[in-house]
Amino acid sequence: MATINQAVHELARAAEPVVEEQLLPELRADDLVHADETSWFEHGRLLWLWVFTSATTTVFTIGRRSKAVLREVLGALFHGWLMSDGYWAYRDYNNRLRCLAHLLRKARGLEESLDRQARAVGLQLRTCLEQVMAAVHNAREGPPPANLRAQHAEQLQALWTLCLAHVDSAHDQTKALVRELLNDWDTFWVVLDYPHLPLTNNDAERALRHWVIARRIGYGTRNAQGSRSVAVLASVIDTCRQRNLSPWSFLTDVLRERRQGNPVPLLPAAACVGP
Numbered sequence: 182m183a184t185i186n187q188a189v190h191e192l193a194r195a196a197e198p199v200v201e202e203q204l205l206p207e208l209r210a211d212d213l214v215h216a217d218e219t220s221w222f223e224h225g226r227l228l229w230l231w232v233f234t235s236a237t238t239t240v241f242t243i244g245r246r247s248k249a250v251l252r253e254v255l256g257a258l259f260h261g262w263l264m265s266d267g268y269w270a271y272r273d274y275n276n277r278l279r280c281l282a283h284l285l286r287k288a289r290g291l292e293e294s295l296d297r298q299a300r301a302v303g304l305q306l307r308t309c310l311e312q313v314m315a316a317v318h319n320a321r322e323g324p325p326p327a328n329l330r331a332q333h334a335e336q337l338q339a340l341w342t343l344c345l346a347h348v349d350s351a352h353d354q355t356k357a358l359v360r361e362l363l364n365d366w367d368t369f370w371v372v373l374d375y376p377h378l379p380l381t382n383n384d385a386e387r388a389l390r391h392w393v394i395a396r397r398i399g400y401g402t403r404n405a406q407g408s409r410s411v412a413v414l415a416s417v418i419d420t421c422r423q424r425n426l427s428p429w430s431f432l433t434d435v436l437r438e439r440r441q442g443n444p445v446p447l448l449p450a451a452a453c454v455g456p
Contacts, residue, residue, distance in 0.1 A: 192432060193410035195439035199448055200416050204240050209256050211235035213378070215264045216271070217385035218246060219393055222401035223408050230396070230412075232388045237451060239388055239419040243408040248273065264382050267361055279368040280382035285310045287358050299355045302347055306358075309333075309340050313373065320376035329373040337370060388419060417448070424451040 208214060214235050221230040221243050229246045232239065233254050244250045248270040255263070255274070264278040265271040288310060291303025316329055344359040362369065372378050392415055402408045414432075421428035426449060435445050 189414070190406060190410050192436055193413045195436045195445065196417050196432060197409075197413050198445045199435065200240060200413050202445075203448055204238050204416055204420060205254065208233055208235055208238045208240050208254070209259050211238065211261050213262045213264070214255070214259070215379075215382050215385035215388075216251075217266065217382060217389055218268070219389055221396060221408070223405065224401075224403050228408070230389065230392060232385050232392075234384050234388045234419070234423075237420070237423055239416060239423060241392070241412040241415040241419070243402070243412050246270075262378060264379060264385070266382070267365055272365075277365075277368045278371055278378060279365055280380075281310055281314055281369065281372075282381040282383070284362075284369065285314075287354075291354060291358065294352070294354065296352045296355070298347065298350065299352045302343060302355050302359065305340060305343055306362075309336055312336070313370070314380055317372050317376045317380060329376065330370070333370075333373060341366070420448060424449065426451075 212235075214233050216231070216233050218229045218231045221228045223243070228243055229250075231242045231244070231250055231254070234240075240254060242250060242254055244253075246268070251270055251273070259274060260276065262276045262278055263271060263274045264280065266283070267279065271277060285307060288303045288307040291299045292307060294300055294303065313333060316332065320329060341363075344362050347355050347359045348363065350356040350359070372380060392411070395411075402411060417432060417435075418428040421431055431446075431448060438445060
């Protein structure tokens with residue numbers, strides 16, 4: 182077991198320049214990045230496993246749930262679109278999107294409430310979301326007959342007014358949801374101006390899935406070195422998969438070159454698939 186652990190750490194150290202010198206700069210230059218985070222335990226201490234993924238690059242890191250982690254990964258000059266959850270630290274970035282699927286699930290949850298006002302808020306929000314999402318899908322098939330923002334202006338204004346009316350609701354779930362909407366209002370409706378942008382954060386959620394399973398099996402990591410090894414290797418493995426490359430072949434090349442004192446090889450662009 183100790184030998185395996187040493188081998189994993191050696192491989193992660195060898196691959197670290199791939200992440201630092203190639204994947205991070207490529208990610209920061211992308212037009213659209215999906216971000217998400219989930220709990221991770223390091224020797225019983227609660228940390229967070231973060232993922233940042235674009236069309237061709239994925240970077241993981243393990244650390245606190247803080248603004249500093251975002252700065253370390255995206256830097257201060259990231260100007261692409263950032264799809265994220267409602268964590269306050271993401272608000273430092275101007276071009277933000279929120280996942281409408283998450284909001285839709287919360288709206289449906291309110292509709293099932295025993296509270297009459299909560300059901301009314303949930304119904305109006307769900308109706309608005311479903312109509313906006315349908316309009317965006319239709320717009321992707323061809324030019325919309327009119328500006329989507331203008332089409333839904335009256336509906337959004339009615340929803341805004343409803344949220345203001347329930348901002349101090351006695352029903353906790355209603356109050357939390359309308360405040361979430363008001364705090365991040367513009368990020369939910371950006372897709373009306375740019376219908377090509379995603380409606381959900383599914384890419385980031387899918388990227389986390391395998392490593393959440395690994396966390397459940399291995400109960401996290403024991404120290405900072407172990408956490409860094411997981412983040413580096415997960416970044417390289419998932420990026421290779423995105424690019425239709427064998428992560429094991431690439432990591433073998435990395436380790437061989439590093440043992441010979443050579444620079445690490447660059448991770449190629451997407452491999453050709455098919456004949």
